[in-house]
Amino acid sequence: MPLLTVENLSAAFHTRNGVVRAVQDVSFQLERGETLGIVGESGSGKSVTCYAILGLVPQPPGRIEAGRALFGGVDLLACSHRQLNRIRGRRISMIFQDAMTSLNPFLRIGEQLIEPLMIHEKIARSAATDRALVMLDEAGISEAEHRLKMYPHEFSGGMRQRVMIAMALITKPDLLIADEPTTALDVTVQAQILELIRKMQNELGMAVILVSHDLGIVSGFCNRVLVMYAGRVMESARTDDLFYHTKHPYTRGLRNSIPALQMKGAELHTIPGQPPDPHHPLPGCPFAPRCAHAVEYCAREEIVMLEAAPQHGTACLRVQKENLSI
Numbered sequence: 001m002p003l004l005t006v007e008n009l010s011a012a013f014h015t016r017n018g019v020v021r022a023v024q025d026v027s028f029q030l031e032r033g034e035t036l037g038i039v040g041e042s043g044s045g046k047s048v049t050c051y052a053i054l055g056l057v058p059q060p061p062g063r064i065e066a067g068r069a070l071f072g073g074v075d076l077l078a079c080s081h082r083q084l085n086r087i088r089g090r091r092i093s094m095i096f097q098d099a100m101t102s103l104n105p106f107l108r109i110g111e112q113l114i115e116p117l118m119i120h121e122k123i124a125r126s127a128a129t130d131r132a133l134v135m136l137d138e139a140g141i142s143e144a145e146h147r148l149k150m151y152p153h154e155f156s157g158g159m160r161q162r163v164m165i166a167m168a169l170i171t172k173p174d175l176l177i178a179d180e181p182t183t184a185l186d187v188t189v190q191a192q193i194l195e196l197i198r199k200m201q202n203e204l205g206m207a208v209i210l211v212s213h214d215l216g217i218v219s220g221f222c223n224r225v226l227v228m229y230a231g232r233v234m235e236s237a238r239t240d241d242l243f244y245h246t247k248h249p250y251t252r253g254l255r256n257s258i259p260a261l262q263m264k265g266a267e268l269h270t271i272p273g274q275p276p277d278p279h280h281p282l283p284g285c286p287f288a289p290r291c292a293h294a295v296e297y298c299a300r301e302e303i304v305m306l307e308a309a310p311q312h313g314t315a316c317l318r319v320q321k322e323n324l325s326i
Helices: 046-053 081-087 109-120 125-138 157-169 187-204 215-219 239-244 249-256
Strands: 004-015 018-030 035-039 062-071 092-095 175-179 207-212 224-229 232-238 306-309 312-314
Touching: 004 046, 018 046, 018 062, 018 224, 018 232, 035 046, 035 215, 046 062, 046 175, 046 207, 092 157, 109 125, 109 157, 125 157, 157 187, 175 187, 187 207, 207 215, 215 239, 224 239, 224 249, 232 239, 232 249
Parallel strands: 035 207, 035 224, 092 175, 175 207
Antiparallel strands: 004 018, 004 062, 224 232, 232 312, 306 312
16 A cells, blocks of 8 residues: 555645646655655646645645545545644654745754654653754764754754754654755755765655756656646656656656756757746646647647556657657
């Protein structure tokens, strides 16, 4: 039985300027110990998908309009706030995108680290502090006892991200959601953070969802990948299949945009145009206006995910009709 099963998840924001369809009909499964990457441009619905699963979409203006998210037999989308609080931070943890704004600037690091233990495990402060010291040390932060007494602004960006990882993993969750955990970090620190997450994953046997806009990072870290665009899943496959047997023009565009794949001195590849306005969803394939392979019916027919190969789904109408080989 999968650890997490998301079925037909749709979420929207009802604003004064109209309804923003942020996530539309997203489905996927996650096995225990598996690493799933969710990639796409900014605004593609990656983070909202994860926030919706955890009940973190503010309501209003947000609204879960359809779908289920089954975690250990419990539908997270139908849970009460009290039920969700027993799961969040204990069995499911999240590393948020910006560590500086996610940490409380008024509380010492030690107070923030021990809070999940005192809330979920009801252990004494002294025992929680001992666990926090061990966790900081495992996260690669030296002089842990001294660091517990410091405030977030006294840490560098990389160290704040390590603190976020320590906070997320201190309760030994079954699932870790990492929302662009390496954003704004230099390349060396990025590698260290990803290696730390992998090390802790192997030790705890947990599943990981890695949200990123960088296919280069995902290629070396994830077992499976979802490619999202305009709130929809465009392609879903095991990582090797996604790179070597691409089944959607958008995925090909993202892959070709990886700088490391460019010839030295050559112009960097870009995808022309801009993503559609979420206030005004387009009929047919949302990528059609930017797609070099689009034909007349791409802008007219509704898209659905279908298997183009075993365990490899695509929403490209032309690939589904077997008249396009990417």
